[in-house]
Amino acid sequence: MFDHFVWSVVVVPPLMVVATRLLVDRLAPSLAAVILVWSAVTAAVASVVNLVVFALKAVAELPAVGRALGWSSRLVADDTAHVPWVSWLSVGLLLVVTVAVARRWRRHRRALDLAHAVPPDTGRLVMLPDQAAQAYAVPGRPGHVVVTTGMRELLTSPQFDALLAHEHAHLTSGHHRLVRLAELAAATHPALWWVARHVDYLVERAADEQAAAAVGSRRTVAHAIGVAALAARDGRNDPPGLYAASPGGVVPRRVAQLLRPRATLRSPALRVLPVSLALASLVWTGEAVYDLVELLGSARPG
Template identity: 40%
Template sequence: MIYAVWLPLLVPLIAVPAARHTAARLAPRAAARLLVFCAVLLACSSTAALGALAVLGLLRLDLVASAADFSPGTLAGYASVALWTAPVAMVLLLAGFAQVIRVLGRHHKELRSEQRATDPAAGELTVRPDEYPYAYALPGRRGKPGNIVISAAMLRTLHPGEREALFAHERAHLAGHHHRFLAAAQLAAMLHPALRGLREPLAYALERWADEAAARAVGDRKLAAKAIGRAALAARESKSPAARRGAILATAGGAVPRRVMALLQADDTAQPAWRRCWACAVAVALLCCLALSAVTGVDAVEDLHLNVHIAQTQTESR
């Protein structure tokens, strides 16, 4: 445990760039799922490692050790780890959990505020008589479908065909539960700072996922690109407050010029051999990082449990 416990804390420094590189070469749906999986796994592994360090430090206190029926002296081999790392680990854990609770509370408040302002009888589409353009997907409450919220100004900005593309884009956000992807990545970043690097590529992948769904729905990639570009430009110029809410997927999210170019350009998978080899090598490195983080995180917890059991046995034999 002395050495393995550090790996889940360090692996994200390598895994995050590898995940970004790999996701950039995948289809949007696969990229989003990969990024969320990496964020959650790395966050859980690093939290388990910090928890093992914090518990190890607590177990060296006479009061805690006596409650666990063993002598602190039997864990003397871990003194070099526990004495100075345990307080730091506990502070980091408490700070991370406090951030998670704060973000969850803020997102819950945002969603409930928007849901209360939406008429349940309005159906899928809610049009608000606001004079600044915006459109976003509002997740529904438990057991209820979500809504597409759009302003009257946005409807006037778009032509009929572009409106259908925009509606299809927002439907894809709701059907794919994309707000959960964003929430998972944001909470993971609260537990390990290096994971913040996955939020921007995830937001882009989710928008591209919805863009592709919109293009398939209207059967015209150019029309979808035009609708998304026009809607995003109008929403950004109006500085709509809806676009700044972290719990809501707004139309202007992601790198809009890249999204429009991705819709307009033809699919061309032909790449030089060295690029394909490099992409495969990065993907293999990412897989190794994820496996190493998961295995060492579990090993740290199991090793702590085993050593506590040994310490209890030695204490009873005296």
């Protein structure tokens, strides 16, 4: 059974990082984001189920449990006798993952509650009287965009239209769901945190492209991103939702893609790579579950 642990918990998540590096900026951002998110979620599920399998095996190795349920705890332990630590390590890792996922989920709920504390008065735009330069999309039915007066004062009318188009693209495309799934996956494994960071970048790139198509000017969107990013860097607080241009190293990349777009590759191999890794891990995990059931059955006398 140890090979299942190695493949799904140790090997596949870092390989997802490699697949992410190959996909980013080589496929259309909206497509790349969807592929990476669902591949990361599948890999995360496979990893967690493997931890559950080995945690159950750790419990099954206890003599008291063997006597109560009628199997030989020694035979169960012998299956991984060459790596006796793996079962109890899995128990510890499973506890850490459970806490991390719960904390991430609560953080998302708090962010949404804070965002919804500013309800839309009319339509889907809220102008918030605040000199801090912020703009963000609040998901909902149908959702709305919040822009502070501080941000509005910094932008020309075309740039403001570009910012609104960007934020509305987040809402119409459901980017908050992709980001949430990616971050929950990242909570299960350190390697998937790096994948989630690139999903953040890809959904911003996807919104940039949709905004450019809506306003008819890639340069205007690029200028709006630059102004918003510089202003947000000096703001008092980060906005609670998905926002137009977060400060940091991804902004120059986004601007460069708008001003000098890189041709996307249509190679099916790139699309299949992360999906194949995730599905292989899931199949291997299914075998781990089957092996545990078979092991417990063979450990029963007679």
